[in-house]
Amino acid sequence: MISAGHHPRFLNDPRLQWALYCAAAVALIALPFAVDATLGRAWVRIIDVALLFILLGLGLNIVVGYAGLLDLGYIAFFAVGAYSYALLASPQFGIHGSFVALLPLGALVAAVFGILIGAPTLRLRGDYLAIVTLGFGEIIRICLNNLNRPVNITNGPQGITLIDPLALGDIALNQTYTIAGVTVAPVHSYYFVFLACAATSIFISLRLEDSRIGRAWIAIREDELAARSMGINTRNVKLLAFAMGATFGGVAGGLFASFQGFISPESFTLLDSVMVLCMVVLGGMGNVGGVVLGALLLTALPEALRYAGPLQQDWLGAVYVDPSNLRMLLFGLALVLMMLFRPAGLWPSTTRRRELSGGRDAHVAK
Amino acid sequence: MDIFLQQIVNGLVLGSIYALVALGYTMVYGILGLINFAHGDICMIGALTALTVAQALAAMGLPVPLVLVLAALTAVLVCVVLGVSIERVAYRPLRRAPRLAPLITAIGVSILLQYSAALTWGKQYLAMPELVKPGEIALGGVHLTDLQVFIFLLACAVMAGLLWFIHSSRMGRAMRATEQNPDVAGLMGVDVNRVIAFTFLLGSAVGAIAGMMVVLYYGVGHYFMGFMLGLKAFTAAVLGGIGNVAGAMLGGLLLGIVESLAAGYIGDLTGGVLGSNYRDVFAFLVLILVLVFRPSGIMGQHTGDRA
Numbered sequence: 001m002i003s004a005g006h007h008p009r010f011l012n013d014p015r016l017q018w019a020l021y022c023a024a025a026v027a028l029i030a031l032p033f034a035v036d037a038t039l040g041r042a043w044v045r046i047i048d049v050a051l052l053f054i055l056l057g058l059g060l061n062i063v064v065g066y067a068g069l070l071d072l073g074y075i076a077f078f079a080v081g082a083y084s085y086a087l088l089a090s091p092q093f094g095i096h097g098s099f100v101a102l103l104p105l106g107a108l109v110a111a112v113f114g115i116l117i118g119a120p121t122l123r124l125r126g127d128y129l130a131i132v133t134l135g136f137g138e139i140i141r142i143c144l145n146n147l148n149r150p151v152n153i154t155n156g157p158q159g160i161t162l163i164d165p166l167a168l169g170d171i172a173l174n175q176t177y178t179i180a181g182v183t184v185a186p187v188h189s190y191y192f193v194f195l196a197c198a199a200t201s202i203f204i205s206l207r208l209e210d211s212r213i214g215r216a217w218i219a220i221r222e223d224e225l226a227a228r229s230m231g232i233n234t235r236n237v238k239l240l241a242f243a244m245g246a247t248f249g250g251v252a253g254g255l256f257a258s259f260q261g262f263i264s265p266e267s268f269t270l271l272d273s274v275m276v277l278c279m280v281v282l283g284g285m286g287n288v289g290g291v292v293l294g295a296l297l298l299t300a301l302p303e304a305l306r307y308a309g310p311l312q313q314d315w316l317g318a319v320y321v322d323p324s325n326l327r328m329l330l331f332g333l334a335l336v337l338m339m340l341f342r343p344a345g346l347w348p349s350t351t352r353r354r355e356l357s358g359g360r361d362a363h364v365a366k
Numbered sequence: 367m368d369i370f371l372q373q374i375v376n377g378l379v380l381g382s383i384y385a386l387v388a389l390g391y392t393m394v395y396g397i398l399g400l401i402n403f404a405h406g407d408i409c410m411i412g413a414l415t416a417l418t419v420a421q422a423l424a425a426m427g428l429p430v431p432l433v434l435v436l437a438a439l440t441a442v443l444v445c446v447v448l449g450v451s452i453e454r455v456a457y458r459p460l461r462r463a464p465r466l467a468p469l470i471t472a473i474g475v476s477i478l479l480q481y482s483a484a485l486t487w488g489k490q491y492l493a494m495p496e497l498v499k500p501g502e503i504a505l506g507g508v509h510l511t512d513l514q515v516f517i518f519l520l521a522c523a524v525m526a527g528l529l530w531f532i533h534s535s536r537m538g539r540a541m542r543a544t545e546q547n548p549d550v551a552g553l554m555g556v557d558v559n560r561v562i563a564f565t566f567l568l569g570s571a572v573g574a575i576a577g578m579m580v581v582l583y584y585g586v587g588h589y590f591m592g593f594m595l596g597l598k599a600f601t602a603a604v605l606g607g608i609g610n611v612a613g614a615m616l617g618g619l620l621l622g623i624v625e626s627l628a629a630g631y632i633g634d635l636t637g638g639v640l641g642s643n644y645r646d647v648f649a650f651l652v653l654i655l656v657l658v659f660r661p662s663g664i665m666g667q668h669t670g671d672r673a
Contacts, residue, residue: 070466120658126465127401131600132657135650138597146643270593274473281470321485328481335474336456339467343460 032191033182043303044187048259050299051194052252057279057295058201058288059248064277065286065349066214067241068221070130072273073117073137077246079144079268080113081106081253083154086263089164092155099166103254110250111243113140118242122235125224137273145265159264166193166258174261190259197255198292201248205288208244217241218286278331282338284345293347302327368507373630374623379514381622382521383583386576387599388606388614389528390569396545396609397565398461403472404452405573406596407479408445412574413581413591414487416441417494424495433497441574448479449570450563458559476592483589491588494581517579524572525615532611537564545609594646598625601653607663616664625649 032044056078063071084106088097117136121129148156165174165186173189208214216237219227228234257263275298283294309323338345387409394402416437423433456475460468503510532538543551544561552558580595581587598621606617629645656663 070469120654124657124661127469128657128661130469131401131604132654134597135653139647139650142644142647271477274477277470277473325481325484325489328477329485332474332477332479332481336471336478339463339471339474340456340459343463343467 028195029192032188036185036188041185041187044185044191046299046303048187048190048194050296051191051198052256052259053276053279053295053299054198054292055194055201055248055252055255056276057283057291058205059245059252060276061205061245061280061286061288061291062208062217062248063241063245064280065291066209066217066221067238068217069238069241070126071133071242071245072130072270072277073133073135073140074245074249074276075268075270075273076117076137076140077110077113077249078253078256078272079140079265080110080246081250082257082263082267083144083160083253084109084250085254085257086160086163087153089258090160091162092160096164099164099254099258100168103251106254107247107250110246110253114242114244114246115239118239122238134270134273137268137270141265141268144268154265157265159262159266160257161262163257163261163263165261166190166255173258194255194259197251202288202292205291209288213237213240221286275331278335282334282345284348287345287347287349290345290347290349294345297346298331302331305330369630370627371506371508373626375508375510375514377623377626378619379518379583379622380626381602381619382518382525383576383579383618384595384599384602384622385615385618386521386524386572386579387595388602388618389525389611390573391596391600392603392606392608392611392614393541393565393569395603396611397541397548397562398457398468399465400457400468401472401600402457402569403469403596404475404479405569406592406594406599407476407483408449408452408570408592409573409577409580409595410587410589410592411448411479411483411577412441412445412570413577413587414483414492414589415444416574416578417492417581417587418487420497421495424497430497438575438578441578442571445570445574445577446567449566449573453563453566458562476596480589480592487587487589489589491586494585494587496585497582513582517583520575521579524575528568528572529611531568537561541565597653598649601649601656604653604661605656605663607665610663610665613663613665620664621649621652624652 032047035043035047056074059077060071060074063069063074085099085102087093088095088102088105089099090096117133121132124132144154145157147154148158154160165172167173171177173193174186176186177184177189209218216227216232219230219232220234220237224234256267279294279298280291281294282298283292284290305327306323308321308326312321387406390405390408391402394400394405419437419440420433423436428436452475456471457468460471501512503512503515532541540551540556540561541564543554543556544558548558551561576599577592577595580591599618602618602621603614604617605621606613606615608614625645625648628648632644
């Protein structure tokens, strides 16, 4: 699934490949129920969130990984998607639209925001671009936080509650169903929706990577001037990267709003942008498999660290290090150590690895 | 008109703090081309250190000037050690790596500092003892406090000292040479590594003093205070022309004034639609406008391909 051509030889047998795909599909379908039975329902929820982050990570990967545009305000698109879904499917305005229409709408609104943010920043590169996108991200968050006066649009810091769940006809995903003796709780239903979205986004990303547009993005990342000389319309292609990345974020935002049933500006801080960026960077920029790995790891590991509190209580008799602080501490440390010792990420793309290990003299600071 | 002058004065005081922090960004950027994201958090560590020392010493009943000096010295010492070791451990190995790598490292260091502070001091707001009793000075319809005057004068003194140092001392000359071209400076016998370490030392020391001013001014400190402070100071540095020391000072003062005026007048100008809770937006708007329309800032040279 990740990319053909790198498999060991025995995997080239098509029958074996089919068998493997089928086994993977069965495993993915059984996963939430197995996790529910062993680790508890909380972990199914964590897997759901991880799938959302795969969506987000892959979206940011288009901007940062493929096109090489460092975006530190990516969570803003997530926020835009979430708020456009929440406003049109909650008692806030008394509108209850169908998600079939609202998710594409959220994606569209996010894409428009992507272009709005991308257009004035086209001339900027590298760290300047990072700072400007960070500024945009913060502006959007501050506006969401304050747009409850004089006209109450976003309900300010209290956020929007009672957001409609995903529903098709009479089947709402926030109900528990029993199908063939298996209890399907809301977390399970959402798992399958998110899994489908994540799989689609992986597919789109892989196809984009090998497409004409994808190659244009990578060319811009490697050398913008050369790319332009080769006849690539860098302006349009960069805007497309922003819009495409934002679209992924918008869809993820809509799904998140329906899944949580509640959103507030709290969920869209700079730290969340950095978190998504880290998934991309730690996993391996520009490599779809790496980003998926990064998203899974960075969602699961912090959750696992929640056990650090009880463990300290058991072993040391008291909680010395607050687990939530420890989590962030290790997160920061991981960023630094990764950049020092494995700058291309855990599972780097081949071009990126070449770029970061060899040819260092091409990037002297001045 | 009185309100206008009052906002200008408030802005100057706030801006002088921004200017001090901005110096740390601009010096490092000038030499390394790196946005030291962690600088705001170094200031935060300085602020909280000063706050803790001041609390302890004030409880012992030492005279106020002594408390201030000791608190400042401890903060400077802690920040200098921190700044120089961060440079040594986190930035130096990445000096010739692609630009993305040190930037992400800097974000990592920033998070690391924030949550180390959260572990050390907790996540609640900490109160600074009221050392300088705010006595009012009326100056032609404008009200000033002793504290504001003290902060502004101290900031000006530090800036003047720094300008003199960079322009007149041997080390300052080495710094300027390294800024122009590190390789050639190395050939001329400048120990580039030492100069860069010294730049971090200088920036962190000034940042520590700025951090202490913030807790003196607002009376509270918090583990997350470095984030906004850092961003605004960075804005100030960009506004003045990043890499330019005098520009950072000018940018800081300007940004302080813009922010004060905007926060003071936006309610009236928009008929109450937008309140002063949008004040942080202005700093970002200034930043974006400058970067988009004049990336070299007010006093900077043309930055060419970089922006």
